[in-house]
Amino acid sequence: MKPLFTAFLSLCFCVQIYGQCNSFFPLKENVRYEYEMFDKKEKMTARMTHTMKNISGSGGTMKATLAQEIFDGKKGDKISSSELNWACENGTLHFDLASMNLMMDNTQQMNMAESGMSIDVTGDQLDLPSDLEVGQKLKDVSYTVKMTMGTVTLMNRTFTVKDRKVETRENLTTPAGTFDCYKVTFITEDEKGRDQKSSVWYAKEAGMIKNENFTDDGKLITRQLLVKIAK
Secondary structure: OOOOEOOOOOOOOOOOEOOEOOOOOOOOOOOEEEEEEEOOOOOEEEEEEEEEEEEEEEOOEEEEEEEEEEEEOOOOOEEEEEEEEEEEEOOEEEEEHHHOOEOOOHHHHHHHHHHOEEEEEEEOEEEEOOOOOOOOEEOOEEEEEEEEEOOEEEEEEEEEEEEEEEEEEEEEEEOOEEEEEEEEEEEEEEOOOOEEEEEEEEEOOOEEEEEEEEEOOOOEEEEEEEEEEEO
16 A cells, blocks of 8 residues: 555635634635645546534634545545534644545545545644744654454554755646645654655645655655635
């Protein structure tokens, strides 16, 4: 099985704006982000939607649920769905690493569903600050992924997300528009010392714009791109 795990660290940087705790991901009811996902051959493998709901609180203390759905890139059938809890306090968005996206192609997702496999992710809580600036370094975190089928454990592996840094600020154009983005880079290392490199672009009021993941020698594994925002 090709690499499954990539930190979908697509969450965050919070400033007080329009009564919201987070200016990058405004916690507003039914805001919907639509993404397309591509494999190493740049073939679209899946579509994904993120919808904000169950918003509570205001100003510097807010909570929300992120409803995620993944669809087959060719047939459009739903592959999986999940709900993730978000909390924002004093301009910082907090979320558990259980909310990390496991980037698999559509075949892997469907095979898991049909075989009865399940994945459980536990680990540190990730906090991302509101005052991003180029050159800023962010703290390391770790998480454990346990994959089971029935009572059988197929995998139980720990990963570390390290060397997180705000690399650049740049404009990025997608089908959803042109955005002023902060590019954050990091490395995800497993317990055997194998690395995966990632880059994520964020824009205010638009959240994650793009996410790219590479092998240690720079070969593309997966890419995710924002194609539409509905507010």
